[in-house]
Amino acid sequence: MHCPDINPRRSLYFDYKVYPAYSAGVGTQFSQRCAVVIVGAGPIGLVHAIYLASFGIASIIIEAEQQVSEGSRAIVFTRRSLEILQQVGVAQRVTEAGLEWCFGNSYYRAQRVFRMESIHDEDDRFAPMTNLQQPCLEQFLVDAALANPLIDMRWGNKVTNILQRSDHARLTLETPTGCYELEAQWVVAADGARSALRSLLGLKLEGAAYEGRFVIADIRTQLDLPTERQAFFDPPWNRGNTVLMHREPSDIWRIDYQLPSHETEEQALAPDSLRTRIDAQLRLMGVENPQWELDWCSIYSARALTLASYVQNRVIFSGDAAHLLPIFGVRGANTGFQDSNCLCWKLAMVIKGVAPQKLLDSYDHERVAAAREIIAEAGKSTRFMAPQTPGQRLLRDAVLSLSLSQEFVRPLYHWRTSKPHDYRDSPLNTQVDDDGLIITGPGNGSPLLNIRFGVDDYLFDHLGASFHLLYFTDEPVIPGAVIVEVEAVRKEGIPIQIIAIGMQTAVKGAQLSLPDVDGRVRAKYGMKAGGAYLARPDQHVCARWLDLGRADVHRAVNCALAIH
Incomplete structure (x- = not known):
């Protein structure tokens, strides 16, 4: 008999709720x-x-x-x-x-040697x-x-x-x-x-299972530090290893620290071991008399x-x-x-x-290829964070040492943050459009750009569970040929919406009209009047044209649905 724990989990910041187990199907004749x-x-x-x-x-x-x-x-x-x-x-x-952030810091021997900034416009x-x-x-x-x-x-x-x-x-x-x-x-x-x-x-x-193991510990303590990712390489209390820190809501701090290869999980999670190491990390950050409470801890192995x-x-x-x-x-x-x-x-x-x-x-x-690409990138980060061989450690240690005085090596600390995957070679991308002729904007397979149209009004606020045809126009009416194409798609039961971008007034034939008075949206999308983007329901581009008047929207939608 399956007996899950029905005692609410302990937490310093979260009130766990235990939901009743479903058992209505027990003893019934299967029918549906x-x-x-x-x-x-x-x-x-x-x-x-x-x-x-x-x-x-x-x-x-x-x-x-x-x-x-x-x-x-x-x-x-x-x-x-x-x-x-x-x-x-x-x-x-x-x-x-949540807590928003865009900076990450890397330290070696108490000196900040790299500061990463993620773009926010x-x-x-x-x-x-x-x-x-x-x-x-x-x-x-x-x-x-x-x-x-x-x-x-x-x-x-x-x-x-x-x-x-x-x-x-x-x-x-x-x-x-x-x-x-x-x-x-x-x-x-x-x-x-x-x-x-x-x-x-x-x-x-x-794939690969790496040897490096980390303790993950959530502690409640008050630190007068901004919400930024902190990475410490070769700290004095954990020589040759790495420590990561993140601020979480409710005065919770996440500390991930690498373990020596010979240490068991039982030894690592023992209260005295946790206390000694967390105290040492907080002292490294300038806390003279560390005061904290443990919320949760576990062991993580990089794979x-x-x-x-x-x-x-x-x-x-x-x-x-x-x-x-x-x-x-x-x-x-x-x-x-x-x-x-x-x-x-x-x-x-x-x-x-x-x-x-x-x-x-x-x-x-699309997704297996994305995983393999991520694994290749993640492998580089993992080998730097937790070197697996003497050669990798020698290279990492050389970078650490040089970074104290040589700025050119510091970008090697970059942790290659997760990013949206581009399905550039997807079979769902149409092959008969102008993708190769458009210099700027998201190419086929990329997610759309979430452009701001007002103080609290962005493109993605208007996208739902359908295909979307973004049509850039200076005219008050969607061309009849485009309407015919879109209606043919709808007759097959496929949801599709036309969003007209450009006019300050409603464009006839479009389900939504969004203004682009200063041409900023067109510039970011690499479009002129008459051009268009076709996006899948997941907001990834599957076709784009410089002149929609000669485009086959129906054909592009069929390609995106693997209808050939």
Whole structure:
């Protein structure tokens, strides 16, 4: 019998709620098949469910526990993640509760040797980075999911078996009162690093598991320091190793410090060991008499691994269930949100019958390639943070030593922050447009630019669960040929909206008109009047034209849906 812990988890800043276990299915005769079952109610699984609901797709979320996750875990969310979280309605709560930042500092022997700045300009609604503990984000997402009639959340249910058929999968679920079965057209595996579904299907991750281990400790203390990422190399109390620090809301500080190779986890997490090392780090930062309380601690090992394919018949993997990425560069959850952003609209279109099942092949193509690119970048950061060989350590130590006096080596400290992936070689990008002729603006496969149109009015505020045709115009009417193209798309059940950019008054034929009095939007997008961008429902560009009058919008949409 599955018996999850029903005692609220202890925390200095978060009030854990224990949800009742779902057991209504126990003892009933199986009869109904649902569209989507999502296994895992972490941030990625919850985003999947809410995002699918925006397309009208119902889902069931299966979660083995009866409360949200323990400890800070993922704490840094990028601008692109906030743009995705805006699509599921929780970005405002995250920004209100979180701490924004754009600078990172690297220290060697108590001297700051590198200061990284992430760009933030007038057109950015969200800061480059926002710090917020994972349980807080999960709670916001849980609240949104529970309020959505298309989402059925089932706490305290553990997957113990799965059988796949050509058109569905059957799950066996264990609850505190017994077992039951559930069928689904599709199963989304978002059940984390220790994915039960990955184990049940006998799948193995490929890549490297690094030897460096870190203690993660959340402490409550008051430090008069800004919200900036702090990295300490070779500190006097932890010679040859690395320490990272982040400020979190509620006077919580996250300290990640590297362990000697010979030390066991039990030794590292012993109270005396934690006290000695955390005191030493705080003293290094100028705190003469450290006073703090421990909220949570754990051990982390750097890994750079991925499945070779995320689509396994009727089971689709995402987040940590699909790939495990080093924390250096805030890649884990942020990469998982991009998985969700890429997958959900495609799955919705397949379920609705407006796109063939082969559209899901592009999820594999785009996201496995993204993971492999991230792993290559993360490997560089990991080898610098935690050298794996004598040669790597020699090189790292040479950089550290030279950085005290030689500025040219200091950029090597850059931690290669997570960034939105460009699907430049996606099969969903049209091949008959003007992408190669347009010098500026986001190219095919890139996310749109979230341009500001007013004090609190940005482009992404107007984008929903559909394709979007951004048409740049000085005329009061959308050309008839464009309307015919768009109507042909709609007749096939494909959602698409025309957004006219340029005129101060409403443009006839467009679902939305946005002004561009000074031409700033056109300049950033590399457009003149008559040009256009076509964006997928995940806000990634799939076609752009200098003259929409001779463009085949219908053909480009079909390409983006793998309809050939």
